[in-house]
Amino acid sequence: MTLRDTGTGHVPVNESAVGVLDVPAEPYAAGAATYRLALRRLRHNHRAIVFGSLFVLVVVLCLLAPVYARYIAHTGPNVQHITEVLDINGKSVDVVSLTGVPVGPTWHSRFFLGADADGRDLAVRLLYGGRTSLAIGVMATAITIVLATVLGLVAGYYGKWTDGVISRVFDIVWAYPALLLAIALGVSLATGGISIGPVQINSGSILIPTLVIGIVYVPYVARPIRGEVLALREREFVESARALGFSNFRIMASEILPNLTSTLIVFVPLQLAHSIILEAALSFLGAGVQPPAASWGTLLASGAPLFNVAPYLTLAPATMLVITCLGINVFGDGLREALDPRATVRTGY
Amino acid sequence: MRPNHRLAYMSSVAVSLTAVVAAYGTFGAGASGASPAGKQPNGAYAPGGTLQVSMGSPPESLDPQLGYSSESEEADWLVYTPLLTYAHKSGLAGDTVIPGLATALPTVSDGGLTYTATLRKGLKYSNGVAVKASDFPYTIERDLKVGWSGDSWYTTTIVGAAAYQAGKAKTISGISADDATGQITIHLISPYGAFQNILAFPSAGLVPSGTPMTALSANPPPGVGAYMITKVVPNVSFTLQKNPLFAGFHIPGIPVGYVNAVQVTIQTNADTEAQDVLNNTSDEFDWGDVLPPAYVAQVESQAKDRYTPETLAATDFFWLNDRRAPFNNILAREAANLAISRVALQRLASGQITPACYYLPPSIPGAASGPCPIGAPSGNGSFSAASLGSPADIALATKLVTKAGLAGTPVTVWTEARQPFQAFVTYLNSQLNAIGFKSSIKVLSNGIYDPTIGSAKVNPQAGWSEWSQDFPNPGDFYFVFDARSILPENNGNLDLVDDPHIQSTIIRLDKVPSSDLPSVDPQWSALEKYVAGKDYQINFGYEVSPFFLSDRVDFKTAVFQPVFGDDWSTFELKS
Numbered sequence: 001m002t003l004r005d006t007g008t009g010h011v012p013v014n015e016s017a018v019g020v021l022d023v024p025a026e027p028y029a030a031g032a033a034t035y036r037l038a039l040r041r042l043r044h045n046h047r048a049i050v051f052g053s054l055f056v057l058v059v060v061l062c063l064l065a066p067v068y069a070r071y072i073a074h075t076g077p078n079v080q081h082i083t084e085v086l087d088i089n090g091k092s093v094d095v096v097s098l099t100g101v102p103v104g105p106t107w108h109s110r111f112f113l114g115a116d117a118d119g120r121d122l123a124v125r126l127l128y129g130g131r132t133s134l135a136i137g138v139m140a141t142a143i144t145i146v147l148a149t150v151l152g153l154v155a156g157y158y159g160k161w162t163d164g165v166i167s168r169v170f171d172i173v174w175a176y177p178a179l180l181l182a183i184a185l186g187v188s189l190a191t192g193g194i195s196i197g198p199v200q201i202n203s204g205s206i207l208i209p210t211l212v213i214g215i216v217y218v219p220y221v222a223r224p225i226r227g228e229v230l231a232l233r234e235r236e237f238v239e240s241a242r243a244l245g246f247s248n249f250r251i252m253a254s255e256i257l258p259n260l261t262s263t264l265i266v267f268v269p270l271q272l273a274h275s276i277i278l279e280a281a282l283s284f285l286g287a288g289v290q291p292p293a294a295s296w297g298t299l300l301a302s303g304a305p306l307f308n309v310a311p312y313l314t315l316a317p318a319t320m321l322v323i324t325c326l327g328i329n330v331f332g333d334g335l336r337e338a339l340d341p342r343a344t345v346r347t348g349y
Numbered sequence: 350m351r352p353n354h355r356l357a358y359m360s361s362v363a364v365s366l367t368a369v370v371a372a373y374g375t376f377g378a379g380a381s382g383a384s385p386a387g388k389q390p391n392g393a394y395a396p397g398g399t400l401q402v403s404m405g406s407p408p409e410s411l412d413p414q415l416g417y418s419s420e421s422e423e424a425d426w427l428v429y430t431p432l433l434t435y436a437h438k439s440g441l442a443g444d445t446v447i448p449g450l451a452t453a454l455p456t457v458s459d460g461g462l463t464y465t466a467t468l469r470k471g472l473k474y475s476n477g478v479a480v481k482a483s484d485f486p487y488t489i490e491r492d493l494k495v496g497w498s499g500d501s502w503y504t505t506t507i508v509g510a511a512a513y514q515a516g517k518a519k520t521i522s523g524i525s526a527d528d529a530t531g532q533i534t535i536h537l538i539s540p541y542g543a544f545q546n547i548l549a550f551p552s553a554g555l556v557p558s559g560t561p562m563t564a565l566s567a568n569p570p571p572g573v574g575a576y577m578i579t580k581v582v583p584n585v586s587f588t589l590q591k592n593p594l595f596a597g598f599h600i601p602g603i604p605v606g607y608v609n610a611v612q613v614t615i616q617t618n619a620d621t622e623a624q625d626v627l628n629n630t631s632d633e634f635d636w637g638d639v640l641p642p643a644y645v646a647q648v649e650s651q652a653k654d655r656y657t658p659e660t661l662a663a664t665d666f667f668w669l670n671d672r673r674a675p676f677n678n679i680l681a682r683e684a685a686n687l688a689i690s691r692v693a694l695q696r697l698a699s700g701q702i703t704p705a706c707y708y709l710p711p712s713i714p715g716a717a718s719g720p721c722p723i724g725a726p727s728g729n730g731s732f733s734a735a736s737l738g739s740p741a742d743i744a745l746a747t748k749l750v751t752k753a754g755l756a757g758t759p760v761t762v763w764t765e766a767r768q769p770f771q772a773f774v775t776y777l778n779s780q781l782n783a784i785g786f787k788s789s790i791k792v793l794s795n796g797i798y799d800p801t802i803g804s805a806k807v808n809p810q811a812g813w814s815e816w817s818q819d820f821p822n823p824g825d826f827y828f829v830f831d832a833r834s835i836l837p838e839n840n841g842n843l844d845l846v847d848d849p850h851i852q853s854t855i856i857r858l859d860k861v862p863s864s865d866l867p868s869v870d871p872q873w874s875a876l877e878k879y880v881a882g883k884d885y886q887i888n889f890g891y892e893v894s895p896f897f898l899s900d901r902v903d904f905k906t907a908v909f910q911p912v913f914g915d916d917w918s919t920f921e922l923k924s
Contacts, residue, residue, distance in 0.1 A: 080779050082693035083738075099649070100642035100699030100769075117642065118697065118772055187794065204789055286766050291790055292775050305620075305768070308643040 034262070034339070041338035048334020055327030058320065062130035069124045073110045077128040078292045082119035086111065095119045101309050114312055116302055126316055129294035134324075136210045136288075136295070137276035143214025144271055145264060148221035153252050153260075155222070156229025167226070170219035178216045179281055185212045186287030206295075209288040213278050221267055228263060232256050262339045269332030273325040280321055296321050394903055398922040400608045401899075402915075403616040403631040405638035407584045410566040413554045414488070414495045419637045419817070419914060422551045424589060424613070426913050428475075429554025429572035430603065432466050432485065432533065433545055435912050437604055437919060441712055443911040444821035446545045446863065447602045450480065450555060450573060451533075454545065454864075461540030461860060464548075468531035469600070475577035475592045478557050482526035485533050487558040490521060494562040497552050499819070506544060508536040542861040546820030573598075575606040575918045586614045589917070606918040620644070626899050627652060632922075634897040636914040639769065642699040648897060655904045656897040660703050662710045662911060663817035664826070665694075667762075667777055667887040668843035670810045675760065675786065680753040682884035683724040684746035685811075688780040690738025691889045697772040702890030706734040707877050708816075708826060710891045712911060714866040715823040715873020722882040724749075743783060750785040760788040763812030765798035774813050777887075781811075803840040814843060815892065821912065822866070823873045824859045830880065831855055844885045851880065 042048060069076055084095045088106055095115050096102050102115040113123040155166040173181065186209060193203035194211075201207050232238060233256065241251045276296075282288030283297025284304075291298065296317040303313025408421035413429040416422065426434065434449035436442055448454055455466040472480035489507070493500055493514040504511040508523025523536040537544060547553070560570040569578045576589035589611040596605040616622045616631070623644040625631035634640065636659070640648060648656050669676035669685065676682050691704030706721035720731030732742070750756050760781055764774035774790060781788035791809075793801055802809045819825045828834050830851050834841035854876050861869050881888070896909040901922055908919040 078779055078782075080693070080776060082696050082776070083690055094696075096693075096696045098696060098700045099645040100696055101646065118775055119693070202789075203791060286792070286794075290792055291771065292778060305641060306643050309646070 038262075038335075038338040042334055045334040045338065048331050048338075051327045051330035052334070053327075054323060055331060058130065058324050058327065059134060062127050062134055065124065065127035065131055068127055069121075073112070073121050073124045075110055075121050075124060077125050077294055078120065080119040081110075081115065081121075084119070101306065102313070104310065105312060113316055114310070116299070116313055117306060117310075118302070122299075122313065122316060125294040125299060126296075126320060129296050129299050129317065130320060130324075132206060132289055132293060132295040133276050133279055133297070133321075136206055136213065136279045137272050139207075139210045140213035140217070140275040140279070141268060141271045143211065144217045144221055144275070145268060147214070147218045148225055149257070149260065149264060151218065152222040152225030153229055153256065156226040157233050157248065157252050157256065159230070159233075163226070166222075170222060173216065174219045176216075178220070178278065181216045182212050182278055182282055183285055183287045185216070186282050186285075204290040204293070206289055206293065209279055209282055212282070213275050216278075217271060217274065221271060224267075225260060225263065228260060229256055232259055266332065266336045266339060269328045269335060273328040273332070276321070276328075277325060280317075393906075394607070394921040394923055396607045396609070396921070398608050399610040399612050400633070400902070400917060400920055400922065401631050402611055402613045402633045402917070403622045403625060403635055404613050405615075405617060405619060405622060405635040407615045408587075409498075410564060411569045411578055411581055411587060412495065412565045413551050413556065413569070413572065414491045414497050415564050415566060417498045417552070420635075423637075423914050423917075424578070424587070424611075425551040425554060425572075426574075427576045427606070427916075427918050428569070428574040428578055428589065428592075429551050429556065430574045430600070431549055431551065431553040431555065432468070433549040434603065435549055435910065436602055437908055437910060437916050439908050440911065443908070444712065446549050449549070449600070449603065452531075455535075455548070457862065459536075461542070461862070462537050464535045464537070464544060466533050466535075466548075468533065469598065470531065472573055472598055473594050474555075474557055474571040474573055475594060476557075476571040477594070478571070480555060480573060481528045481558065482531045482533050483528050484526075484555045484558050485553075486521055486524040486526050487560075488553060488555050489524060491556065491560060491562055492552050493521075495564055499550065499552060502547050502550070502819075506537050506541050506547060508538055540860040542859055542865070543820060543822040543824055543863050545863050546822055546825075549820065575604060576611065584615060586612070588612050604916075604918040607921045608917070611917050623648065623897075626897055629899040629901055632899040632902050632920070633915055634895050636894045636896060636909070638895075639701055640699065640895040640897065645699050645701075648895070652897065655900060655902070656895065657909075658701065658893045659896045659909050659911075660710070660712070661817065661892045661894050662712050662821060663815055663892040664705070664708055664710055664888055665698075665702055665773070665813070665815045665890045665892060666708070667773075667811060667889065668814050668829075669884075669886055670808065670843070670845055671885060672845045673808060673810055675750075675753070675755040675758040676811065678753050678755060679884060680749045681755050681758075681786075684749040684753075684784050685777075685781060686723045686737075686884045686887050687732070687742040687746040687749075688738060688784045689777065689887050689889060690780075691734050692736075693738060693776060694773055694889050697776060698769045698890070698893075701769075701893045701895075703893060704734045705890050706732070706737065706888055707881055708886075708888045709823055709873070709877055710818075713818070713821055713823050713826060715870050715877065717874045717877035717881070722878050723884060724882070738780070743780075746784040756785040757787050760786045760810050761791050762788055763791045763793065763798070763802050763809050765795045765813075766792050767795055770813050773889075777811070777813070800839065802843060803836075803838060805837040805840065809843075812843070817892070818912070822863055824855065827851075827855050827876075830885065846885050848883070848885075851876065 082096045086093045086095060086103060093103055096119045100117060102117050103111055104114040111121055116122050151166055155163040189208045194201040238251060238255055241255050279288055280297035283295045284301045289295040289298050299317035300314055307314050404420055406420055408416055408424060409418040410416040410421055411424060413425045416425055430449040432449055432451040433446050436445045436447050450469055450472060451466040452469050455464040457464055468482045474480060489503055490513060492503060504514055507521060509518055509521045512518040513521045526533045554572055556570040556572060567581050567583055575592060575595050577592045578587060579590045580588040591606050591609050619638050619641045622634055623641055626634045669682050671677055695702050695704050707717045709716040721734055723732050762774050762778050764771050771792060778788045778790045801807055802812055816826055816829055828841055830846050831842060832847040832852050835845060858869055858872060898904055898907060903921040903923055906919060906921055908916040910916040
């Protein structure tokens with residue numbers, strides 16, 4: 001038996017200035033009807049559809065990286081062609097000049113976007129780098145959402161010392177700016193890897209930046225969830241469930257969690273964009289994806305010193321990063337509006 | 350018995366202030382900041398002005414008994430003249446050891462065990478205190494007490510130095526000095542041919558007896574040199590002022606300096622540093638820095654009359670752990686050597702290395718030349734450093750790996766995060782994978798790289814390193830192949846080579862005095878070829894440094910000294 005909140009709407013939940021989900025006390029229909037209605041609203045939001053499609057296009061292109069590398073560029077993401085010479089308009093051009101400047105965009109199938117300073121095909125690395133950045137973003141978001149949901153649910157539902165302990169841990173994590181905390185964790189783990197009992201993760205694995213990003217963002221999502229649970233646990237349908245003798249676990253899983261779904265759905269695209277950007281920042285600073293693997297952050301880092309003479313090395317990954325995050329964010333806004341047109345979400349990243 | 354050291358030092362500070370004030374009165378308008386008045390009738394520029402220098406990294410310390418980095422020595426060798434020093438000349442001539450505060454090069458007796466030198470008369474420190482012969486043993490003792498990181502040069506060569514450092518003796522028994530005659534006698538543990546070079550370290554630059562046996566990085570002690578350190582803002586800037594007393598000593602071969610002051614500012618952004626020199630807002634690009642790739646072409650075209658790339662006595666190489674698979678197999682080492690294109694690495698360094706396959710740089714006696722005998726034992730022949738890493742070489746290397754049964758062997762290559770070193774190792778990783786190994790990279794932050802790869806517990810397989818000369822002697826370079834350098838921590842022999850032939854040759858040739866090195870040139874060359882044939886490591890280039898000055902400096906007369914880099918005492922300001 002499941003009791004749904006079909007009543008008079010949510011009580012406004014106003015968490016601290018860091019994470020707020022203000023939902024007006026406006027009645028709305030939850031459950032399947034709610035999502036059908038949301039989908040209809042989303043379909044009519046052309047801006048969200050266009051930007052969402054842009055994001056999907058980026059994902060598809062990145063997924064096709066091996067195809068591009070094998071059948072068009074005929075090179076791999078880590079293959080270096082430093083001393084090779086290209087024929088461009090009848091002139092011989094070094095892939096990497098004696099002064100270390102790589103060749104720019106060409107009409108050749110290889111080096112279509114030019115080469116990086118290590119003589120690798122930039123287009124191939126851009127697509128492979130996108131796969132890495134997106135994979136880390138998706139996995140880190142999943143970690144954040146799952147951990148934040150569980151911890152926010154437990155803290156909000158049980159309250160008292162359980163809430164006190166979990167909330168203080170959040171406060172401690174929150175006390176460090178997310179980027180600084182991620183750098184500290186990333187640098188230390190990227191050097192030695194992770195070895196906890198049977199869990200062994202090599203220092204070069206992308207699981208390390210994934211875990212780091214996934215963990216540092218947990219409080220940012222868990223606090224609003226906890227706030228919403230604090231309100232929900234006082235609602236009549238929860239009291240009814242208690243009166244019927246449901247266990248705490250069952251109340252949390254079958255009564256409260258379903259009422260968090262729309263909030264979580266809104267958080268996913270937001271969190272995905274944040275995770276991708278943090279990955280880029282970490283990799284740019286050398287604390288994220290380790291060489292020779294490509295990510296948009298590592299491409300930005302390797303291109304930055306040559307910005308004066310080869311700006312495309314920086315502009316290409318930066319453009320991909322902007323398109324991707326813009327696509328996700330605008331689509332996320334559309335999704336939020338579709339789920340509850342009157343809700344406003346403020347996050348304090 | 351020595352005088353009360355601390356009191357002597359304090360009184361010297363008071364004298365110093367008096368001397369400086371007096372000197373400023375004497376020099377009047379020629380003091381710091383005053384501009385020279387153009388060319389004199391003899392064609393030289395009028396002395397004076399302030400040289401603005403950008404330095405990419407702060408000196409380790411300006412205390413001569415503590416600073417060992419190139420940035421420290423670049424300043425200290427003009428402030429603290431040792432008994433012997435190097436000629437203030439460019440090119441090979443700059444490698445010549447000349448008398449500094451000693452009247453002549455030391456006489457060597459007892460089969461190379463005793464060195465005797467005499468101190469010049471009438472010398473004074475920049476604070477006006479007279480220099481005594483006994484200041485020399487005091488200076489060496491201070492080196493050992495304050496913690497100069499090159500202290501083993503003294504403890505392994507001078508009798509009683511190790512005992513003094515260990516606190517088992519009150520003085521260094523192997524050094525005696527007579528203040529009356531100025532005679533200084535040094536007894537060695539065993540003959541060491543490069544001992545004259547040891548005496549020419551700026552750390553052996555005399556300081557007054559009584560100088561505190563503590564680090565004086567922010568307030569370095571007085572010395573005898575063309576300049577004196579007047580202001581230090583740690584990690585930000587420091588200033589050298591002309592020493593008004595030095596010109597009166599008339600020491601042959603040591604310039605008294607042209608500019609009145611050298612204002613050194615730490616500028617860690619190499620792009621800004623290059624831009625500043627291009628725009629003439631700074632007078633010198635730090636020779637210890639790599640010219641950013643984005644500026645190389647611009648500097649070469651816009652500043653060609655004030656820029657030259659100088660090949661240094663410094664070798665870049667990939668070390669291969671010869672005691673661990675796969676590089677304990679000579680075929681694996683040979684394959685790795687064949688697969689590395691030295692020209693590719695030159696491009697990754699923006700042209701700032703000279704491709705090579707031998708270890709000793711050309712300016713070092715005993716350097717070998719000619720085709721590279723890579724894989725000599727397996728008879729694969731000789732190669733040109735400029736053509737290695739060709740498709741044919743890769744094919745041959747792949748065959749060798751397969752033949753040795755090492756295909757798929759995991760290898761971890763180590764690097765620090767700085768460029769171009771990370772790019773070097775990324776390339777090594779790529780090439781090792783190309784010839785059949787299963788290679789991956791480990792990138793460490795700059796501060797922990799050396800201690801990590803030097804730890805026996807880590808036992809790393811391969812990675813990047815460099816050897817930059819302490820002094821121009823092949824024995825200094827062969828520290829990395831010396832079995833005595835193998836240590837559980839701070840290991841100096843990263844290849845872990847313990848080859849009896851190399852060892853016996855090093856021990857024999859190390860006894861040859863620096864002045865006689867030409868006589869053993871062929872023997873060092875033969876050792877070079879032997880080492881290259883054994884493929885113990887992958888030597889790939891000699892570092893090139895930018896000698897890049899502003900338009901304000903007379904580039905024609907400025908000296909790039911091969912041991913200490915930009916020689917500020919030779920820089921003349923045009924206006």
